[in-house]
Amino acid sequence: MLKVTNLHVSVFGTSILKGVDLEVNAGEVHAIMGPNGSGKSTLSNVIAGRDGYEITEGSIEYMGKDLSELEAEERACEGIFLAFQYPVEIPGVSNMAMLKAAINSMRKHRGEKEMTAGDFLKLIRERADLVEMKHEFLKRSVNEGFSGGEKKRNEILQMAMLEPKLALLDETDSGLDIDALKIVSQGVNALRSPDRAMVLVTHYQRLLDYIIPDHVHVLAGGRIVKSGDKSLALELEEKGYSWLEGGTNAAASLEQVAN
Amino acid sequence: MSAKAMTIVADEADSWVDNYQSISPAGNHLPWLQAQRENALKRFAQLGLPGIRDEQWRYTNLRALKSNAYSVSAPSSLIPSQLEETDQPRLVFVNGHFRSDLSELKELGPKVSLLNLATALTDESSDLADNIANYFGKSLPQETHGFSVLNTAYARDGYVLVLEPGAVCEQVIEICYFNHGESQEANTVSHIRNLIIAKANSQCTIVERHMGDDGSVYLSNAITEIHAHENAHVDHYKLLRESDNAFHIGGVYINQDSSSHVKNHNIALGGLVSRNDIYCNLNGQGAHIEMNGLVLGKNRQHVDNHTEVHHVVPNCTSDEYYKTILDDHSRSVFRGRIIVAEDAQLTNADQQNNNLILSPHAEADSKPQLEIYADDVKCSHGATVGQLDAKSMFYLRSRGIDAESARALLTFAFANEVIDRIKVDAVRTELTQTIAGQLLAGLEDLV
Ligand SMILES: Nc1ncnc2c1ncn2[C@@H]1O[C@H](COP(=O)(O)OP(=O)(O)OP(=O)(O)O)[C@@H](O)[C@H]1O
Numbered sequence: 001m002l003k004v005t006n007l008h009v010s011v012f013g014t015s016i017l018k019g020v021d022l023e024v025n026a027g028e029v030h031a032i033m034g035p036n037g038s039g040k041s042t043l044s045n046v047i048a049g050r051d052g053y054e055i056t057e058g059s060i061e062y063m064g065k066d067l068s069e070l071e072a073e074e075r076a077c078e079g080i081f082l083a084f085q086y087p088v089e090i091p092g093v094s095n096m097a098m099l100k101a102a103i104n105s106m107r108k109h110r111g112e113k114e115m116t117a118g119d120f121l122k123l124i125r126e127r128a129d130l131v132e133m134k135h136e137f138l139k140r141s142v143n144e145g146f147s148g149g150e151k152k153r154n155e156i157l158q159m160a161m162l163e164p165k166l167a168l169l170d171e172t173d174s175g176l177d178i179d180a181l182k183i184v185s186q187g188v189n190a191l192r193s194p195d196r197a198m199v200l201v202t203h204y205q206r207l208l209d210y211i212i213p214d215h216v217h218v219l220a221g222g223r224i225v226k227s228g229d230k231s232l233a234l235e236l237e238e239k240g241y242s243w244l245e246g247g248t249n250a251a252a253s254l255e256q257v258a259n
Numbered sequence: 260m261s262a263k264a265m266t267i268v269a270d271e272a273d274s275w276v277d278n279y280q281s282i283s284p285a286g287n288h289l290p291w292l293q294a295q296r297e298n299a300l301k302r303f304a305q306l307g308l309p310g311i312r313d314e315q316w317r318y319t320n321l322r323a324l325k326s327n328a329y330s331v332s333a334p335s336s337l338i339p340s341q342l343e344e345t346d347q348p349r350l351v352f353v354n355g356h357f358r359s360d361l362s363e364l365k366e367l368g369p370k371v372s373l374l375n376l377a378t379a380l381t382d383e384s385s386d387l388a389d390n391i392a393n394y395f396g397k398s399l400p401q402e403t404h405g406f407s408v409l410n411t412a413y414a415r416d417g418y419v420l421v422l423e424p425g426a427v428c429e430q431v432i433e434i435c436y437f438n439h440g441e442s443q444e445a446n447t448v449s450h451i452r453n454l455i456i457a458k459a460n461s462q463c464t465i466v467e468r469h470m471g472d473d474g475s476v477y478l479s480n481a482i483t484e485i486h487a488h489e490n491a492h493v494d495h496y497k498l499l500r501e502s503d504n505a506f507h508i509g510g511v512y513i514n515q516d517s518s519s520h521v522k523n524h525n526i527a528l529g530g531l532v533s534r535n536d537i538y539c540n541l542n543g544q545g546a547h548i549e550m551n552g553l554v555l556g557k558n559r560q561h562v563d564n565h566t567e568v569h570h571v572v573p574n575c576t577s578d579e580y581y582k583t584i585l586d587d588h589s590r591s592v593f594r595g596r597i598i599v600a601e602d603a604q605l606t607n608a609d610q611q612n613n614n615l616i617l618s619p620h621a622e623a624d625s626k627p628q629l630e631i632y633a634d635d636v637k638c639s640h641g642a643t644v645g646q647l648d649a650k651s652m653f654y655l656r657s658r659g660i661d662a663e664s665a666r667a668l669l670t671f672a673f674a675n676e677v678i679d680r681i682k683v684d685a686v687r688t689e690l691t692q693t694i695a696g697q698l699l700a701g702l703e704d705l706v
């Protein structure tokens with residue numbers, strides 16, 4: 001489904017990703033872990049089509065297509081969804097309006113008719129219930145004044161509405177209390193299916209107790225330095241990143257000091 | 260009369276004067292009015308139309324307006340296509356002429372009079388005549404300009420609304436002005452004069468709609484005076500949807516007594532060049548003025564808004580909120596002057612002007628002018644000029660919303676903060692739909 005090959009990305013001339021290889025197949029759940037600033041969000045953003053990143057080498061293929069040709073909205077219409085690490089507040093645009101626009105735009109892309117107002121309302125209420133979000137949040141401006149956890153839950157609501165093929169969840173678990181974590185995980189698990197794939201960026205192995213990944217990768221220094229199964233996450237929890245090739249400089253130098 | 264004599268060359272003061280000499284508008288039998296008109300004419304001969312040498316008009320591009328010739332149109336029986344059925348009280352004017360056949364003059368209660376100025380001036384009832392004589396022209400500023408004196412000299416119609424003490428008019432009063440050019444050579448000009456007299460404890464809501472035939476060229480010069488007495492509540496809307504080739508020069512002049520509340524909403528969606536001067540004198544303690552403005556500029560439109568709030572006495576509040584959205588080659592000027600007199604302690608004045616620029620060719624000027632002579636006051640102001648937020652754009656696009664729709668959604672959200680301040684449901688809904696539709700076909704179904 002997704003094939004990232006030798007991906008090099010820079011921002012304003014600074015090289016951030018330095019040869020990432022990642023292959024995600026339908027039905028799989030991948031977790032990407034790694035130190036702060038190692039390029040996890042950069043990778044997610046580049047796949048979602050955010051402006052401002054320069055691909056200097058390598059490629060991203062999605063469903064057999066070269067993604068660099070597609071605008072962000074086209075990627076979304078083709079089934080890519082990014083749950084933001086920092087969801088944006090958009091005063092004056094309600095959750096409902098945004099999701100209605102999004103759903104109708106995707107249907108148009110697929111050559112389908114617009115969803116009726118009634119069907120839309122039914123769907124959004126049902127999906128809000130799935131992530132245990134109060135219906136009054138639907139009328140509120142997108143993320144405006146939402147608490148950190150509410151924003152993350154709102155990302156999952158959007159995912160549940162848009163039913164993507166490939167979901168990239170960038171630290172959706174950060175800032176969630178235990179109950180919210182369970183609810184978000186339920187939402188994610190409800191969407192797991194043989195024709196969907198998920199990439200979870202996380203710092204905490206805790207999330208992976210709820211959403212069991214097929215593969216775990218460590219992104220460090222702009223490259224995937226280690227891949228394994230879910231036991232890798234447990235190992236990282238115990239040992240941190242410094243023992244890995246290309247672990248953060250900070251960690252490496254701390255280690256030096258310790259030695 | 261030959262066709263030539265009928266034509267007014269806008270840039271020649273004599274041409275205006277000559278043209279109107281033959282016209283005797285209603286009310287010339289009233290000595291006070293005749294005196295005002297004659298004075299105004301003399302003043303106009305001195306002033307002419309304002310130009311770039313006048314400080315307050317430096318940024319208002321009147322070249323196109325002045326290069327045209329105009330004529331005063333005769334009353335017509337044309338039925339404007341934009342006119343919709345209504346069961347609300349409504350007065351309709353076409354090219355400056357009152358049209359009783361299109362108007363709905365409802366019974367508004369024993370203490371409320373609503374009629375057109377020309378009729379009011381010939382009314383036998385001495386009450387009404389006295390009212391008009393006592394208020395007409397009284398809210399206009401000393402410092403004046405050519406358009407304003409032209410209006411005083413030549414205005415023959417408009418509406419007069421008088422609310423006697425305690426009168427509460429629950430119905431929303433609608434005033435519609437339609438303009439259309441008469442022929443290629445002769446663009447029409449109309450001078451409209453409106454007068455609202457809201458006596459103590461009275462309440463009313465008035466919606467003025469200024470509209471024109473698509474593409475037609477005309478000049479609409481419209482003044483509304485609002486006199487709000489003690490504890491009166493006046494909610495006044497001015498919706499400008501002039502033709503894309505039209506000129507609108509407007510003035511709203513407000514005098515407020517103690518504890519009165521006036522809201523002025525100034526929504527500019529059309530016209531090639533439009534300018535509004537909105538002045539308010541807070542003359543009695545506890546008076547409150549709210550001025551809301553929204554400008555949607557496109558193509559080569561030029562939209563000016565000049566506001567002045569005079570805090571004359573202590574304990575008054577003013578709240579000004581203007582937003583401008585400019586696309587294509589459009590331009591706007593916002594000048595917001597707040598004067599707090601030495602005596603006006605405990606004044607609370609706030610002014611915000613936010614401009615959203617959608618095109619590299621658009622330009623917005625914002626000129627806050629605060630003159631504060633009292634020491635114990637709270638005055639705040641802010642002006643911003645910016646573009647759509649890139650993060651928000653990406654967020655929406657990452658949800659599958661195309662760039663054009665994302666832009667329209669965010670632009671609407673920007674406008675909506677002013678629309679939300681409109682408390683009359685029907686007007687708010689209508690504007691929501693109109694503005695959304697104007698930003699993007701289909702957007703009205705989303706918002
Ligand atoms: N627009 C930008 N301008 C400059 N530097 C940037 C920009 N975007 C990312 N970077 C830099 O790229 C590096 C990788 O950032 P990224 O957000 O991808 O890290 P991350 O792995 O997601 O970190 P975290 O775990 O803290 O979320 C960081 O050093 C960051 O400062």
Ligand SMILES: [Mg+2]
Nearest residue numbers: 040041042085
């Ligand atoms: Mg990150």
